[in-house]
Amino acid sequence: MSTFLLMTITGIGLGALYFLVASGLTLIYGLMGVLNFAHGAFLSIGAFVGLWFATSIMKEATIPNFILAMIVGGLAAGFFALLMEQLLITRLYDRHIDQVLVTVGVALVVGAVLGGWFGNDLRLFPTPLWFLTGINFFGAIIPADRIIYIATAVGLLIGNWALLRFTRIGLIIRAGVENRNMVNALGINVRRAFSTVFFLGGFAAGIGGVLVSVYSSGVSPLIAGTYLIYGFVVVVIGGMGSVTGSFVAAMLIGVIKQFANYYVTGLGDFVIALLLAGVLLVRPQGLFGKRIS
C-alpha cells in the first residue's frame, strides 16, 4: 500500500512537471496553430536564469530564496517568449510552416548558446535541504520536492483557470481558440491575446525549468528536449487547446510512467508511446479536445 502511494504521488509530481511545459504549448497551439518547438528553450532559459539568480544574487538555498529564483526564472522565460512572439512570430502571421521553422531555429540557437556558455554538463542547482527530506504520508515516505512540484502545478492550473474564466483577456483567449476570425470580426485585436498566451506559456515553462533542474539534480541545456517531447505527448493526449486536458493527461502520464518504470526499468517511455498510439487511434482529438470535423 505504501509503495502504491509512493508511486502514485511521485508520478503525480512528475506529471506536474510535464504540465508546466504542456499548459503553454496547448494554448499556443489552440489559439494560433503554432507548434512551438522553442518551448524547450523557454524551459532552459528559466532554469539558467533561475540558477544565476540562486547562485549569484541569493547566497543561501532557503525555501523563500528558491521560490524567488523560480519566479525570476519564470519571468525571464516569459519575457523571452514575448520577445520571440513580437519579433518573429507576428511577422509570420498565419504562415504556420514558417512559424514552426522559426521556433525550431530559436530552439537550436538557444541550446547552442547555452551549451557554449555553460557547457552541457549538469550544474548543481542550489536546493533547500528540506526538499531532500522525506514526508510520511500514510506510511509512505514521499520525497518533499514532489510536494513542491504538485503545489506549483496546481497553483498554475488554478491561476490559468481564473484568468481564462474571469477576465476579459481570458474570454478573448477562449473565444480565439474556437474561432480567431470571428473574434477579429467582433472588433477585437486577437493578436493581443497571442502575446498574453506566449508570455504565460513562457512563464510556466520557465518555472518548470527551475523545478526540472531540481528533479534532474542539475541544470543542462540538454534536459529541455525530453520535456518538450513529453509536453507534446501530453498536449496530444489531453487535446490541443485544452488546459484541463493537459493537466489530466500530464498526471496520467506521470503516474503510468512511474509505475511502468517501477516494474521494469525503462519500460515507462514505451508504455507512454503505446498510450499515445492508443489515444490517437480511439480518440484522435485527445481526451478533452474538440472533435475535428
Place this chain on the structure above:
Amino acid sequence: MNALELADVSVRINQAQILHGVSFTAPKNQVTALLGRNGVGKSSTLKAIMSLYSPTGSIKLNGTELIGTPTHAIAASGVAYVPEDREIFATLSVKENLSLASRSKISSEKMSRVFEIFPDLSTRQEQRAGTLSGGQQQMLSLSRALLNDNQILLVDEPTKGLAPKLVTEVADALAEVAKRETMILVEQNLALVKRIAQKIVVMDQGKIIFEGAPEKLSDSVWVQSVLGVSNRGKHS
C-alpha cells in the same frame, strides 16, 4: 448619402477569381438586399468588406477607405458582421458571447433592447451557446451585432435553415432592426426582402448585374431569369 460604396472590388483565392469587379452602394438608413443564385459571391462580398478576404479595388465606409485595414479595425469602426453560418462561440455561454461582442461596457439599456427583440435569449444567459437551437444561435449572432453602435450591419442569410415559425420571428426582428440601422442583407427569402429592403443588388458569377428598386421583384419573368426562383416561393 451612402454608408458604404464598393468600386471594382475583386477577390482571388489561390487560382480562382471569386469576385470580378463588384461595384454598388448601400445608402444610409436603408436596407440593401444582396441577391443572387447559390455560389455567385454574395458571402464573399461581405467577407471582402470585412477584410476576411483580401480584395482589390475600393470599399469606402462613410468616405473612409477600408481596403488594407485589418478586420478588427473595420469591425471596431462600426461594421457589424452576422455571418452565414452564425459563428457563435459554442463553448462560451450566451452571456459570454454577448459580453465579448460588446465593444463598450454592456449597458442594461442595450441588453434589454436585445432581449426585447429576442426574449428567448434572456432566460438562457448561462446556457452554452453550442447547445442552443439553430434559430436561437441565429438570434445570438444577430444580438452580438445589435449591442454596439454601428455604421452598418452585414447580415448573411439570417433565415437559412430555419423552420417557418422561426423565419417569421427572425424576419420580425430584422424589420424592427431595419427601422434604425443601415444594413446589407443577403437573403433568399424574397418575401422578407420585399418587406424590409429599400434597394436590391443582384449578383451573378462574381459581378453585379442589377442595382435598383425592390419593385423589380414583382417581375416574375425577370426574377426567374436572374435568381432562378419564382417570386412567390422561397429557394430550396
